[in-house]
Amino acid sequence: MDKKLIKGNIALAEGAIQAGCRFYFGYPITPQNDIPEYLAKQLPKCGGTFIPAESEIASINMVMGASASGKRAMTSSSGPGISLMQEGISYLAGSELPAVIVNIMRCGPGLGGIAPTQGDYNQAVHGGGHGDYKNIVLAPASVQEMFDLTIKAFELADKYRNPAMILADAMIGQFQEPCRLSPLKPVEYPEKPWSLTGAKGRKPQLLKSLYLGDNEQEEHNLLLKKKYDEIQQREALCEMQNLDDAEIMVIAFGTPSRVAKTAIRQARKLGVKVGLLRPITLFPFPEKEIYECSSRVKKILVVEMNTGQMVRDVRIAAHKDAAISFYGRPGGGFPYPDDVLAEIKKAMEGNER
Numbered sequence: 184m185d186k187k188l189i190k191g192n193i194a195l196a197e198g199a200i201q202a203g204c205r206f207y208f209g210y211p212i213t214p215q216n217d218i219p220e221y222l223a224k225q226l227p228k229c230g231g232t233f234i235p236a237e238s239e240i241a242s243i244n245m246v247m248g249a250s251a252s253g254k255r256a257m258t259s260s261s262g263p264g265i266s267l268m269q270e271g272i273s274y275l276a277g278s279e280l281p282a283v284i285v286n287i288m289r290c291g292p293g294l295g296g297i298a299p300t301q302g303d304y305n306q307a308v309h310g311g312g313h314g315d316y317k318n319i320v321l322a323p324a325s326v327q328e329m330f331d332l333t334i335k336a337f338e339l340a341d342k343y344r345n346p347a348m349i350l351a352d353a354m355i356g357q358f359q360e361p362c363r364l365s366p367l368k369p370v371e372y373p374e375k376p377w378s379l380t381g382a383k384g385r386k387p388q389l390l391k392s393l394y395l396g397d398n399e400q401e402e403h404n405l406l407l408k409k410k411y412d413e414i415q416q417r418e419a420l421c422e423m424q425n426l427d428d429a430e431i432m433v434i435a436f437g438t439p440s441r442v443a444k445t446a447i448r449q450a451r452k453l454g455v456k457v458g459l460l461r462p463i464t465l466f467p468f469p470e471k472e473i474y475e476c477s478s479r480v481k482k483i484l485v486v487e488m489n490t491g492q493m494v495r496d497v498r499i500a501a502h503k504d505a506a507i508s509f510y511g512r513p514g515g516g517f518p519y520p521d522d523v524l525a526e527i528k529k530a531m532e533g534n535e536r
Contacts, residue, residue, distance in 0.1 A: 186361035191329045192217035194362045195285065195349065196225070198333035199257055202370055204283070205231035206256035208245035210238055210264060213297045214353040215287035218259045239264040243271030243284070250280040251390050253378030255337055259285035261353075262303050263294060265311070272346055273312030276407070277392025279377075281340035283333070284318075285349045287356040290515040298515025299353035301437060304492035307350045308465045315404050317411045319347040319418070320465040322436040326360035331367070332463070338371045343414055350465060352488060354438045414467050421469035422461040423476070425451070429458030431531055432476050434497055435486040436462045439518050443486055446523035457527055465493070470500040477501035482530045485509045486518055506533075 189197075196218045199207070207226055209219045219235070226233045236242040242258045249256035260268065265286045275282050286307060290300040305311075307320045319339050321332045333349060340347040379388060394400040422440075425447060426432060433443045440461040450457045460476060462469050477483055483505055485494040494509045501507060510526040512518045 184363045184365060186363050188359055189326060189362045189364070190217060190357060190359050191323070191326045191351065192287065192356045193221050194326045194330040194364070195333050195356075196221040197364055198330040199283070199337070200225060200229060200231070201366060202255065202334040202337040203372060204255045204257050204337060205229070206246070206249040206254050207231070207258065208234045208236045208242040208249075208256070209258045209260065210236050210242055212261045212264045214289055214356055215259050215261050215285065217356070218285065218287075239267040240271065243268040243275075246282045246284075247271060247275055247278070247280060250275065250282045251278075251379050253375040253380060255341070257283040257285065259287065261287050261289045262291050262306075265303065265306065269312035272318065273310075273314050273316055274392055275346045276316035276318070277314060278390050279344040280346070280390065281344050282346050283336045283340055283349065284346060286351070288350065288352045290513070296515055297353060299438060299488065299517070300513065300515055301352055301439070301488040301492070302513060303350065304465065304487070304489060307348050308468075308496070316407060317345075317466050319343065319345055319414060319467075320350050321347065322463060322465050323349065323351050323355055324437050324440050324461060325355070326358070326362045328463075329355065330362055330364060334366055334370060339418060341371075341373050341375070343410060344377070345410070345414075352437050415470070418464060419467040419469045419471070420463035421472050422459070422463060423472065424459045426458035426460065426476055426480075428456050429480050430456045431482040431484060431527060432458050432460055432480045433484045433486060433523070433527070434460050434462070434473070434493075436465065436493065437488075439486045439488055442518050442520055443523055445520040446527060449520060449524050450527050455527060455531060462493075468496055468500060473497060473500040474502055477505040481506065483507045484526055484530045486523055486526070487511045488516065488518065489513050
């Protein structure tokens with residue numbers, strides 16, 4: 184298929200349109216503004232609706248309304264804006280409403296800056312809002328995955344009636360690469376008999392997250408837990424390279440995984456047997472693959488653009504005897520291949536950070 188040189192944010196926005204998203208609500212914040220700019224022009228051409236909301240809080244609540252009517256809807260923002268959406272995201276999860284939320288991460292905490300980071304991992308993967316709930320979280324590492332995983336996010340959100348989040352750092356959103364702008368397979372559109380489309384000819388329906396009867400909220404939470412367990416069992420995705428003979432495994436997602444691939448090539452030229460495991464879904468986390476690989480390799484090096492948010496999940500998933508080290512660059516810092524190579528050598532020598 185023909186490919187087009189395109190920016191990551193634009194590939195994501197086009198993926199949303201081709202996934203059948205026809206409702207977008209959002210508020211501007213750098214470095215994701217290419218997404219609403221593109222959708223403002225393109226959604227009306229395909230019968231869609233674009234509304235520039237007065238705030239991020241309004242955006243996520245508009246998404247909730249569109250989703251409840253059975254439509255594919257999304258919003259996008261960056262760290263501070265996603266923080267404002269947390270209550271609405273929890274309501275989506277509690278009401279079992281599908282939606283796609285995009286976070287093109289910028290550095291923080293607080294206002295921070297527009298430099299790329301992975302500091303929002305905990306916010307996305309471990310809730311962020313109130314109550315027992317989980318987002319489905321996908322982490323693209325290329326412009327092509329910005330397109331493909333956006334389509335998958337809509338499909339998974341509908342399949343499990345759950346919010347799905349695209350979590351990409353600013354670098355993935357801003358750089359350009361050749362991208363195939365057509366799905367590899369037909370997009371899936373499940374029926375939505377639960378949606379609120381008017382009660383003419385049928386009994387009224389109710390979508391809610393409020394359960395006040397005896398034990399009702401507990402029963403609802405346990406049903407949600409059962410769904411999250413099913414997602415963990417069925418939907419975990421990861422990329423694995425050069426792990427068959429590896430003595431050390433690098434685990435990284437997003438931009439650091441690309442850097443790690445260069446460092447791994449350099450290490451192998453030096454005779455160091457290194458492989459990569461890249462989580463594509465952050466929830467569900469590839470626990471099984473990490474455990475199996477960690478049982479074989481001597482060392483694990485986790486590389487992130489934060490102070491070690493994913494490394495805790497790696498430690499939980501890995502074999503109890505796994506030797507795990509960490510290299511992180513927070514607040515807009517960037518891991519270069521030579522830095523990662525130095526950490527690989529350090530890990531092999533047994534000097535953990």
